[in-house]
Amino acid sequence: MFYEKIEKALKFAKKLGVENIEIWVEHDKINELSWRENREIVNTTDFTGVGIRVIIGKKQGKFSFTGIGENMLKHGIRIAYKIAKLSKPDHFFPGLPEKYEKSNVKCLYDKKIEEMNLEKIKDIKNSIIDITKMEIPKGNIKTICSEIFLFSFNQEINEKITTLSAEARLKCGEKSFRKTFSSRTFEKFLKDVETFSKRTQLLKNFKNPKPVKSGKWDIVLLPEIAGSVFMKMLVEQLYADAVQKGKSAFEETEIAIAKENLTLIDSGIIPHRVGSRAFDGDGLKTRETILIEKGVLKSFLHNYYTAHIEEVETTGNSYRKYNSLPEVKANNIILKEGDIDIEELNNCIFVYKIIGSKLSNPTQGIMSFNIAFGFIKTDQELIPVSGGIVYDDFFDIIKNRIEICKNQEWHENLCFPPILMKNVNIIGK
C-alpha cells in the first residue's frame, strides 16, 4: 500500500513535468514512559513525516507534511513544484546524487528495542535506579523504531534503526540535575549508564554549595561537559556551510589551531551509537573523517552540496529530518584521550553540570557558561560549588592552556575524556 502510494506520487510528479524529485519518508513508532515522583504516564505515538523536494534545473522547491495520504502527497508535490518555479537558480546546486549508497554499520537496529512493550520500559527505569543508586524523581524513557525511505525517479534506499533513550533528573544531595542516555542498542545503553554511574557517585554528597569566587581557576570539564562545550565552540564551526558563508572563525585547513595533544574525529560508522547511520541525508554512505590531527585542522564536514562547491568528496555529514533540507551536521564526535589521570589533579574545579553554554560567541571564541554543579578539589577536601560565570577565550585555551585526560566516555553521540583548562577567567560572587 505504502509503495503503491509512492509510485503513484512519482508518476504524478512526472506528469506535472518536474525534472527530478526526492521523497523522504520517516515512520516512527514511539513508546514512552514519563514520570514525576510517583506519577507515571505512558504514551504511544505513531508518526509519519514526509518531505518532498522537487528539482527543476538548478532550482528546487520543498514541502513537508505529516501523514501519508495519496491526496496529501499530490498536494505536496504541487506546492513544492510551485515553489521550485518561483525560486531563483542556485548555480552551486549539484542536483540529486546519481547513486544512493549505504555503508556497512553494525548494530543500528535492535529487535529487543522494537519489541519492547510498556511494561518492559518500566523495568529499564528500575535498572537505571539500581545502577546509579540515585533517586530519579523525574524522567522519561523512549523506544523509537524508525524506518527511513528515500525515493527519487530512478532509485530508492531505506534503513530501519532503533533508539533507546532516557532523560533522567538524578537527585544528588539537595539538588538534582538532568542527564540523557541514548543508544541504538539495549546492551550499550545499560553499559553507558554504568560508566556514568561509577564516576558520579560523589555527587550524592552535593550539599550546601558555595558560589565560586572571582578569579583565575584551573577547571576540569567532565566528559559530557567537555563534549557539549567542544560541540558549541569548535565542531559547529567546522561545518563547511558555516565556513563557506563566512560564519565560522576558520577559513582553511592545514593550520595549527590547537596544542599537539588534540585530535578530533567525526564518525558515522561506529556500531551502537546514535550518531551512526548507514546513509546520510543525501542518501550517501557515512564514513570517518579526521577533523583535527595533533592540533592541525585537517578537514571540514561536508554534505553533497558543500562538497560540490569545493570540488571535494562529501564526508557523509548531511543531516535532515522530513521537514528540513539536508544540512551539515556532526555524526559521532570523538576526542582522542590523553595521559593525565584526573585522580591526580588538585586545586581545581571539577565541573559536572553547566547552564547557559549557548550564550557563548563561538565565532569570536568567547566561551561563556555558568557552573551549576561542581567541586573544588584540594588534596584534603571536596567543596561543592554552584554559580559563577566562566568567561574566556576558547581559542587561546585550546592553543595554550588545555590538557587532555585519560578515559573517554560516551554521552549520546559524543565520546570525550575529561579536559583540563588552565587559568580560566571566572566571574563569581
Place this chain on the structure above:
Amino acid sequence: MKEIVKEIGNYVIKKIENFVSYADVRVHMFRFLVIKTENRKLKEIQAKEKYSVALRVMQNGKIGFASITGFNKKSLDKLISNAFSSLKACSTNFELAERKPEKAEVCSNFKLHPCKFPLEEKILICEELNKISITSAKIKVSETWLGEMEEIRYFTSTDGADIITKFISTGIKQTSVAKENGRIQKLSETKSNVGGYEFVYSENWSEFVRKISFLTEKMLHSSFPPKEKIPVILDPKSIGLLLHESLGHACEADLVFSGSSLLKNMLGEKIASESVNIYDSGVEENGVFVPYDDEGVKKGKTEIVKNGVLKSFLHNRETAAKFSTTSTGNARAENAFMLPLVRQTNFFMSPGDYKLEELIEDTKKAIYVSGIGAKGGETNVSTGYFTFTSGVCYLIENGEIKKQLAQIPISGFVTEALSSIDAIANDFSLHFNIFLGCKKEGQRVKVGFGGPHVRVNKVMIGVL
C-alpha cells in the same frame, strides 16, 4: 477545516464514551511558511503542514495517552487502541481539578489572511528588505526571513467541551554578520506580530533591517563594560526574558509540586520589591494567542506577584487538583503528538510610574541592556540562578546614554534581582518570536514576554 476537525473529534468520542470515565481529543493543524533571503538572493522557501490527533482516556483514576498523524478512520481506530494499551500499562492514580466544559470558537485578529497574499509578493518583500540590510562592505552575511504561521486547535471531551481556536501570526527576522580585520560579530533580531499580511504596512521594516546591520557593524568596535558592580537598566524585552526564564519557569506548578522550584514554600512571601506586579495572561496585544489551553480551560489573567508578594503558581488540571485549587489554564502542548505541560502564556511585569527619561536621568552609572539581539537564557529553577546573554548594551553615565558596549552575559539569583529593583518606568511592550519557542521537556511553545524599563541593582555581569 472546521467540519473536518469536528468530524474527527466526534468519531473518536462516540466510539469510546461508554468505556471511559473521561476522555478528551485534541486535533492540531499547523501551517508554516518561511521565506529566507541571503546576500541579495532568495535562498529558501520552507512550507510545512502538520496534522496530528491526540486522545487521552481516563478510567478508574488511570490515564492512557496516544497520538497519531493520520486523519482517516483506520488511523483513528489505531489511535483508540493505542490509548487503551497505554491506559492498561498505567499504574498511577490521577485526579483532575473540576472545570466548566466550555463551548467556543475564537480567532486572533487579522485583516489580510496569509493565503490571500500572493507568494510572489512575499518573496519580493523579503528580497527587497535583504538588499536594504546590506548597508556596507563590512556586512558579509545578511539573512532576512519572512514567516507566517496559522494554527488551528480543536478540543472536545466526553463532558461536553467543544472549543476551536485559531491563531495567525507573521514576522520578520534579520541576521547580520559583520567582519573586519579578523573580528566577526553577529546580531539576530525578530519582530513578530499577531495578525496577517497587514503587518507589512504597519511598520518601517527597511529601518528595522538597516538598524540591525548598523548595530552589528558598531559591535565590531564595542568594548566591554567596566569591571565593577553597577546596576543595569533592562528594556522591556530584556526584563521579559529575565522574568520568563527566572520566575516564570519557577512558577510552573509541576516543578513546584515535585520540589524542583525554589518557590515551593514561598506562596504569600515577598520575593520582589514592593512596586513589582507580574502577570500571566492568555490574550494580550502583541502577545501569543491562548484564549483556552489544551485541556479546554479558559485562560484568563493570572496574578503572579502583587506588590512584591508571590500570589499564585501556574496550573493545569492535574497540578490544580494536587494544590486543591482551580486550573489557571496553563496546560499547553506544542502539538497533538505531545502531552500538555504546565507552560507560561504571556508572562510580564506591569508598568510603574517613572518616565523613561527620568529613570535614565536619575542614574549615575549603569549598563543599559537592550533586548535587540538578546539570546535566550537558561535557569536553574531549584536555586533561582539564571543566565542570559544581553542584546546590544550601552553605558549610562551621569544620566546620559553613552557608548555602545559588547553583548554581555547577565546572571543572578531571581529573588535577589527582583528585590533589588528600585525604579520601574511607565512604558510597556510585549514580544514573542514566530520563528522560535520556549523549550521544556522537548516541546517548544510560543510564549510572550515583556514589561516596562526597570532598574535592577543586583545582577552579575560577565566581562573578559
